Amino acid sequence: MTDTEERKRGGGARLVYDTLRDEILDLALQPGEPVDEAGLADRFAMSRTPVREALVRLAGEGLVTMLPNRSTVVSQIDFPNLYAFFDALTLMYRVTTRLAAEFHTDADLHIIRARQATFAKAVMAGDTAAMITRNRDFHAAIAEAGRNPYYTPLFIRLLDEGRRILRLYYYPAFAPQDPHPYITEHEAIITAVAARDIPLCDRLAKDHADRIVQQIQAMIAADRRQPITL
Amino acid sequence: MTDTEERKRGGGARLVYDTLRDEILDLALQPGEPVDEAGLADRFAMSRTPVREALVRLAGEGLVTMLPNRSTVVSQIDFPNLYAFFDALTLMYRVTTRLAAEFHTDADLHIIRARQATFAKAVMAGDTAAMITRNRDFHAAIAEAGRNPYYTPLFIRLLDEGRRILRLYYYPAFAPQDPHPYITEHEAIITAVAARDIPLCDRLAKDHADRIVQQIQAMIAADRRQPITL
């Protein structure tokens, strides 16, 4: 935690941004929790200026909310509108996979397969947290292959927000299935993308998204705690 | 231009952000043009700090690009990927209109109809520039009625980027048609939204988007200048 190394010029804001982003998505910083500029400046051993820049960027992505003349707080998870989240997530799964089928190159497929291998390892190991981030990386690679710079950032934001939502619940233990449905579904998606079969990609992506949404909803339903907004 | 009024605390960055955003979308600041912090600070009679905050926000939306240790420049219009723009624009037209049909309230309809009236006035007056912004406002209202906070900002960004693209070309003179297709299409959309007819909304939105895309492409094709990237 004590990083006494001197940072490169311009690396300050980046460091704070990356660190805070990760802590917010991991719920190390809980929704509603105030984020003190001076405290962060002290923690990262830098001035308030780069800290502030990081906060402005995080606010632009909706991860924090800067209340004018008041403290910055970690944004709440929008539970009343979870439907909107699932709707957008499913749509992005579909369109990015479709576009990947259309526009991917061999290099893209290489990256996608590598991500899938890493994802499979996380699933085999039963590491749910790693599985979530690796699933994100896998689909981010597919989105990149689709070459639509408007969809990709939104999709990544949605996948990250999904990580944040899932962190709220206890991860269920994995039943070590082999082959695991997630893995086989990913493999099917890769095959369909490589074959440039757009309708099939659309169907597979929708099924994949539906399964994930269903899983999340099941976890929420299983958890009797009602989300309370402060 | 000489605003000697003293600004409210916190209004500095907002003023710079709004002004620059508008100037970028109107091409008063051309793509690739460097944006000097000190110059802006001088122009708005404030320190570089709020100027920098505005630039960071604009960079977050992709309107400017901050080169590390180098000047900030107005982002280029991504001509090689115009297809991606049209694809995303059309999709957002469709999904926001669909969702509006599903989730709108009477208050939403009120706002939408008001925006449509303003839009119609711009069309009648043959004011192409106003027509573009009013069309944006109209569809932004529909997106708001759809109540999906993930789609709405993306859609607004796309509509604004469309304004920027259209500014590149000479606006064709309006043939004063009455009733004008754009107006009647909007009216049809309003009726379909009010009737909560989702499939009809989807079809109307797609047709509307296709018409607009076609119009933009026609303007680009009519203009023989090849977009040159510096």
Next chain:
DNA sequence: CCCGCAAATCTTGTCGACAAACTTTATGCA
């Protein structure tokens, strides 16, 4: 005349400080 290197200039990234606005604590009055 052209090319490469060094000095000068410019722009950005960061810092510490100060003032405005908000929050909390203390005080006075009913």
Next chain:
DNA sequence: TGCATAAAGTTTGTCGACAAGATTTGCGGG
């Protein structure tokens, strides 16, 4: 005691200044 008001204490928004990095200018050699 309860409440409104005032004082003290935080926290943010803004400022001017300085240093690191990049760009331009100037100079010398080929």
